[in-house]
Amino acid sequence: MSSDLGPEPHHQPPVLPYAEAEELARRHGMTQVAVRPSLGSYIKEIWLYRHLMWSLAKGEVVSQHRDNYLGILWSVINPILLGVAYYLIFGQLLGLSRDVDNFVAFLTVGLFTFSFISATLTSGARSLLGNVGMMRSLAFPRVLLPVVKVISEFVNNIPAFLVLVVIALITEEPVTWEWLLFPVALLIVVVMGLGIAMLISRAVHNVRDLANIVPLITRLLRYVSGVFFSIQVRFANIDDAPRWVGLVLEYQPVAVSLTLVRETLLEGFELRWETWAVAAGWAVLLFVAGFVVFWRGEGTYGRA
Amino acid sequence: MAVPEAIGGAAPTIDGERIPSVIVSHVDIRYRIYGSPKRPEESEEEGAVRRLLSRGSQAGLGVQEVHAVKDVSFVAYRGETIGIIGRNGSGKSTLLRSVAGLVPPSSGTIWLGGRAALLGVNAVLQKKLSGRDNIWIGAQALGLTPAQVRRRMDDIIEFADIGDFIDLPMSSYSTGMAARLRFAISTAVVPDILIVDEALATGDEHFRARATERIEEIREQAGTVFLVAHSRKRINQLCTRVLWMDGGRLLGDGRPSVVNGLYGRKYGRHRQVWKERYEEIERVMTEQGPEAARELLRRWEPEGNW
Structure with missing residues (x-):
């Protein structure tokens, strides 16, 4: 095969030694490509690209709903159908509805909030590897990719969240001032989701096999986070369980998020400062950790 | 400077x-x-089981x-x-x-x-x-x-x-x-x-x-x-x-005519001719020294800077 080819040139093109190249670049004030910017300039860069972030998020939402007749209606229909199924299986068949006063509202708040959190996990995991093509065509701070996923998932879920308010009204929850905290609680959950998405996207980018575990993680979280049962009530029924296990189950990020949202809409859940402090703490912690972890990988994304 | x-x-x-x-x-x-x-050359006798097993032992499973x-x-x-x-x-x-x-x-x-x-x-x-x-x-x-x-x-x-x-x-x-x-x-x-x-x-x-x-x-x-x-x-x-x-x-890396010329020597219509010429230059170089080789080059590449 190679015997069919002609000769290669005698001389290799001349090469500037690295030190001289560096000196030349320095003298002309050139900037190095694909290096991690300092944290400060990374944040500044994100600010410069904020408009792009909205365009990308809008595009994400549009393209998700373009392919079917009912479009964005599906983001209401799906969770409601899921809610009905859960109500029948867990509420009636397994009798979990005895746990709490207003099981329908309890279940739907938990389910819809959890759907959003699990969506940030799944689409956050795909946000880098699913966009390699885009990363190889456009230059922008890569952190926008997981962030945009979370924003678009939130927008997708807004109709579902409005449905929650309607369900609360239908099931005769009294309208109180606490309802005003509903959006605040959602905001805290979004911040948490951003942190989760940034963490998982870098993890999956580095070790892509992790993507296979993500569905398992979301499934497990769905079962341990008290989506369709009250952790407190169920745990009180187990006599010899150590107390700290109950606390861990109750205050892990996902479970505490569900409680947080329930406290704003449901009368059976009083506002407790512990819930809010822990939830806000998780949100800040996950967000900061996620951002720093993601930033430290900037300059490596796109080669995989 | x-x-x-x-x-x-x-x-x-x-x-x-x-x-x-x-x-x-x-x-x-x-x-x-x-x-x-990457799979090594497999002989026919190797059974499916063997292949399955050997797959796992290869460095960087599934990654190349x-x-x-x-x-x-x-x-x-x-x-x-x-x-x-x-x-x-x-x-x-x-x-x-x-x-x-x-x-x-x-x-x-x-x-x-x-x-x-x-x-x-x-x-x-x-x-x-x-x-x-x-x-x-x-x-x-x-x-x-x-x-x-x-x-x-x-x-x-x-x-x-x-x-x-x-x-x-x-x-x-x-x-x-x-x-x-x-x-x-x-x-x-x-x-x-x-x-x-x-x-x-x-x-x-x-x-x-x-x-x-x-x-x-x-x-x-x-x-x-x-x-x-x-x-x-x-x-x-x-x-x-x-x-x-x-x-x-x-x-x-250079002027279009020059680099295109070099490219043509490896892949062009006359690649065999050039291959022989290069071999000839090699031979002359070892037998008669660089001066004679340069002479040949001047003949074949009049525009070159020898």
């Missing part, structure tokens, strides 16, 4: 004032490819590395139009993506003196979104503010020349239409470094003419243009310098 001598004998230096726009120094790019473990760019160095200056030649899969696109800051090099360093914009056939726009939505995303990724995008929207649409399709999803576009849109977006901002990756191959005659004009404009504004093209004619028309990528290595 003056700017160092021209690297690779590119466009003639008028004075010592040439300003570098891209410095590529000892760049290597390795890709990880998943799900395709592709060394796409091997130790490439060059310096590009403002005002140059640089053609990149090489066969398919020789690392041209990968190298240029790296120059555009889109694919981080595995080792080595790239410096840019300005902003790079890449457009290529492979540049991914969002298929499900309309052309207009894609202009928003693409133009903002190039650093335009929403106000600037709004102001240039009509220009971009006009240059792309795709009519009513602008509000239809990109999935309904023909290859040529998509290429025109990409070109229009990438040149909406005059970049300091424009990288055109075979995008002109798909357009029609009229579009190619206008694209050529725009490339000229950008070069006149002291930019640097990189151009991947398979047509020797286009390279000779447009470029002041040519880089030859071969199997990930940079084999040639």
Whole structure:
């Protein structure tokens, strides 16, 4: 095969030694490509690209709903159908509805909030590897990719969240001032989701096999986070369980998020400062950790 | 201290004032490819079980590395139009993506003196979104503010020349239409470094003419243009310098006629003739010394600097 080819040139093109190249670049004030910017300039860069972030998020939402007749209606229909199924299986068949006063509202708040959190996990995991093509065509701070996923998932879920308010009204929850905290609680959950998405996207980018575990993680979280049962009530029924296990189950990020949202809409859940402090703490912690972890990988994304 | 001598004998230096726009120094790019473990030659007797077992024991299960760019160095200056030649899969696109800051090099360093914009056939726009939505995303990724995008929207649409399709999803576009849109977006901002990756191959005659004009404009504004093209004619028309990528290595760097000539020796019609000539030179070199070899070279390459 190679015997069919002609000769290669005698001389290799001349090469500037690295030190001289560096000196030349320095003298002309050139900037190095694909290096991690300092944290400060990374944040500044994100600010410069904020408009792009909205365009990308809008595009994400549009393209998700373009392919079917009912479009964005599906983001209401799906969770409601899921809610009905859960109500029948867990509420009636397994009798979990005895746990709490207003099981329908309890279940739907938990389910819809959890759907959003699990969506940030799944689409956050795909946000880098699913966009390699885009990363190889456009230059922008890569952190926008997981962030945009979370924003678009939130927008997708807004109709579902409005449905929650309607369900609360239908099931005769009294309208109180606490309802005003509903959006605040959602905001805290979004911040948490951003942190989760940034963490998982870098993890999956580095070790892509992790993507296979993500569905398992979301499934497990769905079962341990008290989506369709009250952790407190169920745990009180187990006599010899150590107390700290109950606390861990109750205050892990996902479970505490569900409680947080329930406290704003449901009368059976009083506002407790512990819930809010822990939830806000998780949100800040996950967000900061996620951002720093993601930033430290900037300059490596796109080669995989 | 003056700017160092021209690297690779590119466009003639008028004075010592040439300003570098891209410095590529000892760049290597390795890709990880998943799900395709390298298999040793298998003999027929090896059963399926054996194969299954041996698969697990191989280093880097299911992961293979592709060394796409091997130790490439060059310096590009403002005002140059640089053609990149090489066969398919020789690392041209990968190298240029790296120059555009889109694919981080595995080792080595790239410096840019300005902003790079890449457009290529492979540049991914969002298929499900309309052309207009894609202009928003693409133009903002190039650093335009929403106000600037709004102001240039009509220009971009006009240059792309795709009519009513602008509000239809990109999935309904023909290859040529998509290429025109990409070109229009990438040149909406005059970049300091424009990288055109075979995008002109798909357009029609009229579009190619206008694209050529725009490339000229950008070069006149002291930019640097990189151009991947398979047509020797286009390279000779447009470029002041040519880089030859071969199997990930940079084999040639210089005036188009010279590098095209070298390329032709390896792949052209007379490759066998040149092979014999080179062997002859080798032989003469060892038997009669360098002076005789140089004599031969002068005969075969009258234009060479021996």
